[in-house]
Each structure stands twice: as structure tokens, then as C-alpha cells.
Amino acid sequence: MRAAPALLASAGFARAFTLTVFAAVFGSTAIRGVSGDVTLATIVFGLCILGVGVLIVRRREIELVRLAPTTLVLLLAWAGASVLWSADPLSSLGGWAELVAVSFLAVVIGHVRDALQTVRALGDVLRWLLGTSLTLEILSGILLDLPIPFLGIQGDIASLGPVQGLFGTRNVLGFVTVIALITFLVEYRTQSVRAGTAIASVVLAGSLAVLSGSPTVVAVAVTTGAATLALALVRRLSAPRRPLAQLILGIGVIAAVAAGYGMRDAIVALVDARADFSLRTDLWSRLLTYVAYRPVEGFGWFGTWSPDSFPFASLNFALGEQHTSALDAYLDVLLQLGWVGLLLFLTLGALALARGWLVATERRSTVHAWGPLTLVALLTFSLFESFTLSGAGLLLLVVCAVRAGQSRSWRESLGLRMPPAPAPHEGPGVQGPPTAAG
Numbered sequence: 001m002r003a004a005p006a007l008l009a010s011a012g013f014a015r016a017f018t019l020t021v022f023a024a025v026f027g028s029t030a031i032r033g034v035s036g037d038v039t040l041a042t043i044v045f046g047l048c049i050l051g052v053g054v055l056i057v058r059r060r061e062i063e064l065v066r067l068a069p070t071t072l073v074l075l076l077a078w079a080g081a082s083v084l085w086s087a088d089p090l091s092s093l094g095g096w097a098e099l100v101a102v103s104f105l106a107v108v109i110g111h112v113r114d115a116l117q118t119v120r121a122l123g124d125v126l127r128w129l130l131g132t133s134l135t136l137e138i139l140s141g142i143l144l145d146l147p148i149p150f151l152g153i154q155g156d157i158a159s160l161g162p163v164q165g166l167f168g169t170r171n172v173l174g175f176v177t178v179i180a181l182i183t184f185l186v187e188y189r190t191q192s193v194r195a196g197t198a199i200a201s202v203v204l205a206g207s208l209a210v211l212s213g214s215p216t217v218v219a220v221a222v223t224t225g226a227a228t229l230a231l232a233l234v235r236r237l238s239a240p241r242r243p244l245a246q247l248i249l250g251i252g253v254i255a256a257v258a259a260g261y262g263m264r265d266a267i268v269a270l271v272d273a274r275a276d277f278s279l280r281t282d283l284w285s286r287l288l289t290y291v292a293y294r295p296v297e298g299f300g301w302f303g304t305w306s307p308d309s310f311p312f313a314s315l316n317f318a319l320g321e322q323h324t325s326a327l328d329a330y331l332d333v334l335l336q337l338g339w340v341g342l343l344l345f346l347t348l349g350a351l352a353l354a355r356g357w358l359v360a361t362e363r364r365s366t367v368h369a370w371g372p373l374t375l376v377a378l379l380t381f382s383l384f385e386s387f388t389l390s391g392a393g394l395l396l397l398v399v400c401a402v403r404a405g406q407s408r409s410w411r412e413s414l415g416l417r418m419p420p421a422p423a424p425h426e427g428p429g430v431q432g433p434p435t436a437a438g
Contacts, residue, residue, distance in 0.1 A: 008050075009057040014112040015121065017054065021047055021105045022125040026176065026392045029168040033150045044101050051108035058111065068107050069405045071348040072398060076100055078341055079301035086300025088309035095303035098390060103398045110402030116192060116367045118399065123187050123201070126180040130204050133165025133173070137211075162213035174214030175387050178221060179396065180205040182373050189366040216384040220377055227376040231369055234361045242361060280327050280384070286318055287326055291334055298338035303390045311335070329382035329389050348401055349379050355404035371400045 007013050024031065024043050031040045055062065079096050086092035109118060140148050141157035148155070152168040162170040184205060188198035209217050234245050290299070290311045305312040305324045316322055326332035334342045356371035378388050378397055387393035 004053075005057045008053045014054070015117070017047070017050060018109050018113050018118065018121040019125060021109060021395070022122055023129075025102065025105070025395045026125060026129055027166060028391055029172070030151060030166040033152065033168070044098075044105070048101050048104055051105055054108055054112060062111055067111075068103075069348065069351070069401050071344060071351060072103060072401060075341065075344040075348060076103060078337060078344060082298060082300040082337055082341075085297060086302075086309075087311075088300075088302075088306060091306040091309050092300045092302055095306070096301050098303055099301065099394070102391065102394045106395045106398030107402055109399055110406070115370065115403060116190060116365075118403070119183055119186055119190075119367060119370050120192050123180075123183045123193065126176065126183060127197075127201050127204070129166055130177070130180060130208055133163075133167070134204065134208060137163045137165060157211060161211040163208065163211045165208065170212040171214045171216055171385055172387065174209060174212040174217035175220075175381055175385065176392070177205045177209035177212065178217060178224065178377050178381075179374060179392075181209070182224065182370060182377060186366060186370045186373075216381060219384070220380045223380045224373060224377045227373055228369075231357070231360055231372065239362075246358075246361070279321075283315070283319060283321070283323060283327060284331055286315055287331055287335055290315065291331075291338075294338060296338045296340060298334065298336045298341060301336050301341075304386075325386035325389075327385060329386045329393075332386045332389055349375065349397065352397070352401035352404045353379065356400060359404065371403050375400050 024040075024047065028040055031043065076096075076099065079099055083089050083092045083096055113121065136148065136151065136153055137155070137157040140146060140153045140155035141159075141163075144155075145158075146155060147153060151166060152164050154162075154164060157163050163173065164170055165173045165176075167173045167176055181202060184198055184201040187193045188195065188202070193201075209221075230249055234242060234249065237245055299311050302309065302312070307313060307316065307322065307324070312323075326335060330342060330345070333345045337345075353372055353375045356368075356375060360368040360372050374396055378393060378400075381393070382388045388397050
């Protein structure tokens, strides 16, 4: 009987659990294509059971008040409450269960792995998934010259794309490649993998990013690159000069966002995405007319749209399309959870980014840059897709929020009045992660 708790508390199990969660969530499209939704749901449910066991055996390391960011808890509670006024409570409940399950898995990862361990686990999983994606694309498009329908692979690599890999669509592949590039570069800078492995990984991710042909990748790459440059410059400044630099940077970001919005037509034309953008603006315009009917509470949480439920069925019918999201995470939250939900979502992302950014500018290790740069990519992608509301995007958002809250939180003052927690079960010579807050 004692063997099971010892196993759940071990560092080896924590690593295996983290790898499995990343593989299951990032590979969810392929799992669904091969085995269906029931198999995917069973895998996620099983991982949640294991996660509960891990938290139980590590309960002395974790204070309940520090388990998860407050903004995340409030967002989950509001999404759960929205089931009560949803037009399809059963589908809404299923969407809420997915939201809670993925968020819970992210919270567990945040408590059992430190920043470098999280980056290493994600890097290993993304190397395998991207390598398999490229192999299947070559098999489909060059060797067999046949699509692989159940994986969503069209076999267009011979004509240089667009390719989809294991991720179903080119935009999801583009999203994964940007996250992978951030992760692989942090691995290289921290020397956590061999230089040859890191360089080959960057080449793999960059090649698939180009082959994806996703117009959103250009915008996100430019934004993330600018954030990387700004973070590097701030890190080089002396501590007394950083507050002024952060203030100037904040004003610059606001001005850049305003300028980008004013020049959106020129930007769209530059990346040759006018047709794609026109489709999105038609959807957004129609969506906002529905928001006006329930501006505060929304129509209930579903996550990915349920095609037969109101208002999604009505929106798709009016547009003659089959959208599964609003193609914008912020508008999706506004439609489903109203202004209350949107404010909670924005607060969650903004606090996580601010905390992570401050930590990255104050600490020497490059690994601390992974969180804020990943959040910049996620929040930028959220302008064009709703990835952040489910699956891999949600998992990364919550992991980053938990990680940022571990270093900076209003609950730090509580720690002065609380006895220190026992050392984590990480084994000799391994530093365990701090507890989360938010």
C-alpha cells in the first residue's frame, strides 16, 4: 500500500505525468481522429485522477489558498454558473468539464515541475509531434501522393503547403510551431539539451511554420520577436533604471496596439490574408449583434462551438459557414460569458503576463523568459483564433499563470504569517517548484 503514494510523490512520476499530459493535450486532434472523442475524454479523465492522487500525496507541500490563481478560479466558477442560463445545458456542461479538466492538469504541472523541467518536458513532446507531423506529410504528399483524411492531412507538401501535420489545420500547426520555437530557443540558451538537438529542433519548427502557410504566424512571430528584443534590453538595464524602462515600454505597447488597429487593412494586405480577414470580420460583425442581447452574462459556456446549439447554429446558418469558434478568443468569451467573463479572462492573462515579465527582467536565468514570451504569443494568437480557450492553448495559459503567481502574488504577505512548507519530494539535488498563487 505504501508503494503507490511513494510512486505518486516521486520526481520520476512527476516527469512522466507532465510528458503524458503535454502529449495527450497537444496530440488531441490526432487522438480524436484515430480513436474518437470517447478515447480522448477517457485519457484526460484518467490523467485528472492521477493528478488528484499526486496532489493528495504532496498535500503537505501545498497550501489550499495558493493552489490556483484567484482569477482562474473565478473564471471557472462563472463559466460553471453559465450552464444555468445556457440554451443547451448538457452540451454546456460538457464544455465546462473540459475547461476544468485541462485547467486542473495545468495546475498540477505547475506544482510538480519547476520552470526548466516544464520547458524540457514540453520541448521533448513538441520535438516528437513535429517530427511525426513532417514524416506523415512526406509520406502523404510525396511517397504515397494520397491524403490522410482521418488526421486531416491533405498531402500538399510537394507544392510547399499548406500542411497540417498532426494538428488538423494549418493555423493550429502554425500556433504549435511558434510555441515550439520559443521553447527550443529557451532550451538552447539554458543549455538544457545538446546544441545540435536544439538547432535541429529550431530548423524543424521553423520549416513547418513556413510550410503551414498560416497568415497568423507572421503577425505572432513579429509580435513575439519584438517582445523578445524588449525583454532582452530591459534585462540588461540596472535595477534602478528598470521601472522607467518598463513604463516607457508599456506606453509603447499601447501606442503600437492602437497603431496596429488603425493600420489593420494595410497589415492584412501585407500578409496577403485579405480573404481570410474578410471571413473573420463578417463573423465578428454578426456575432456582436448577438452579444447585444446578453451583454453581461453571455449565452453560456461551451468552449468549442456546439453546431446544433443556439446561438452557434443560428450564426453559422446566417453566414452559410460551419465555424467551430469565433476565430477570436476575446469575442468568443464575450459571446459565451458576457462582459463579466471577458473581464475575468483579460485579468487572468494580464496579471500572468505582468508577473511573468517582471520575474523575467529581475532573474538572470533565461528560463524565466519562457513564460512571458509564451503568453505574448498566446494572447496575440487569441486575436485571430480561439485556441486559448481549450486544449493546448488553455493548458499553456494556465501553466504560465500558475508559474507567474508562484513568484509574485498578493498572497506573498500571507506567507509571512504562515509556517514554511516542507521540502518537495524531488529527490536529492533537485529543486522543487514553489506553490501557486494568483
